[in-house]
Amino acid sequence: MLSVKHVNKTYSDGTHALRDINLELPNGMVGLLGPNGAGKSTLMRTLACIQSPDSGEMTFAGINVLDNPMAIRKQLGYLPQDFGVYPYMSCRSLLKHMAVLKGVNDKSVQRQHIDSLLELTNLSHVADKHVSTFSGGMRQRFGIAQALLGDPKLVIMDEPTAGLDPAERDRLHNLLVSISQDKLILLSTHIVEDVENLCQHVTLINSGQVVESNPIDKLIAPLCKNLWQSDKPPGDHGLLLNKSYHHGKPSFRFFSEQSPHFDAQPAEATLQDRYFFELAKQGTSA
Numbered sequence: 270m271l272s273v274k275h276v277n278k279t280y281s282d283g284t285h286a287l288r289d290i291n292l293e294l295p296n297g298m299v300g301l302l303g304p305n306g307a308g309k310s311t312l313m314r315t316l317a318c319i320q321s322p323d324s325g326e327m328t329f330a331g332i333n334v335l336d337n338p339m340a341i342r343k344q345l346g347y348l349p350q351d352f353g354v355y356p357y358m359s360c361r362s363l364l365k366h367m368a369v370l371k372g373v374n375d376k377s378v379q380r381q382h383i384d385s386l387l388e389l390t391n392l393s394h395v396a397d398k399h400v401s402t403f404s405g406g407m408r409q410r411f412g413i414a415q416a417l418l419g420d421p422k423l424v425i426m427d428e429p430t431a432g433l434d435p436a437e438r439d440r441l442h443n444l445l446v447s448i449s450q451d452k453l454i455l456l457s458t459h460i461v462e463d464v465e466n467l468c469q470h471v472t473l474i475n476s477g478q479v480v481e482s483n484p485i486d487k488l489i490a491p492l493c494k495n496l497w498q499s500d501k502p503p504g505d506h507g508l509l510l511n512k513s514y515h516h517g518k519p520s521f522r523f524f525s526e527q528s529p530h531f532d533a534q535p536a537e538a539t540l541q542d543r544y545f546f547e548l549a550k551q552g553t554s555a
């Protein structure tokens with residue numbers, strides 16, 4: 270269980286990126302959803318002890334994160350949104366180096382652990398290649414492998430599927446689900462479908478504030494029976510959530526407490542609808 274109480278963060282230019290964040294997150298897969306600039310990366314960096322909040326408290330498994338950053342780092346795996354510069358080292362050597370920093374010192378344990386992570390992330394065949402020569406997708410998989418070093422109990426992943434092709438994305442999903450039993454995996458992504466498929470619990474964040482943090486069924490409950498789909502826009506008869514295309518034809522989804530017009534069909538509410546509902550309420554939807 271991760272507990273966050275009254276966390277605030279203002280950057281030196283005055284941007285108030287986190288505003289009184291309060292969260293209780295259970296073990297398992299947890300999704301963090303919000304539009305660009307909502308504060309997701311700031312929250313993740315703060316939880317990963319990369320930057321400090323201005324105020325507030327965070328505890329994981331009973332350990333105070335701010336008072337014991339070293340103890341938390343031993344339990345933590347972090348995949349940042351951007352790794353920045355990659356050193357001119359082979360994938361295996363870099364993982365060995367990082368394993369030592371994570372406290373995995375025993376040579377045979379280390380070798381087995383790294384071999385299994387290379388296999389899980391489909392990097393065994395390029396283990397001796399320099400990471401700086403990796404493609405975008407290979408770098409992302411390397412990032413995932415390093416985040417899982419030392420079997421962390423809190424895994425924080427900022428956009429883990431960015432740059433992965435569909436097969437690798439499926440592979441990562443299987444991997445995350447298979448390891449999530451005894452961990453808290455906090456996942457931030459713009460792909461709402463991924464969060465809907467993988468996570469039991471979702472935190473919606475916007476403008477640095479938590480909109481709601483709940484199991485998915487509770488999040489979408491307010492939309493049930495009030496969600497409609499049509500090939501025509503709702504006009505004044507509903508709140509337009511989303512216009513998308515199927516085989517080039519437009520499809521509108523909207524919220525209305527009554528049937529908005531004769532050919533609108535009732536639709537089953539999804540997490541994506543709830544996400545667009547929050548944006549539409551604020552007048553920021555597409």
Ligand SMILES: Nc1ncnc2c1ncn2[C@@H]1O[C@H](COP(=O)(O)OP(=O)(O)OP(=O)(O)O)[C@@H](O)[C@H]1O
Pocket residue numbers: 280281282284285286303304305306307308309310311312
């Ligand atoms: N180092 C920084 N200095 C000043 N402002 C920053 C800094 N980092 C982030 N911000 C600002 O803080 C706010 C939250 O940014 P953050 O990167 O946490 O959002 P995000 O939800 O991760 O966005 P995205 O989905 O686009 O990655 C934004 O207004 C951003 O411009």
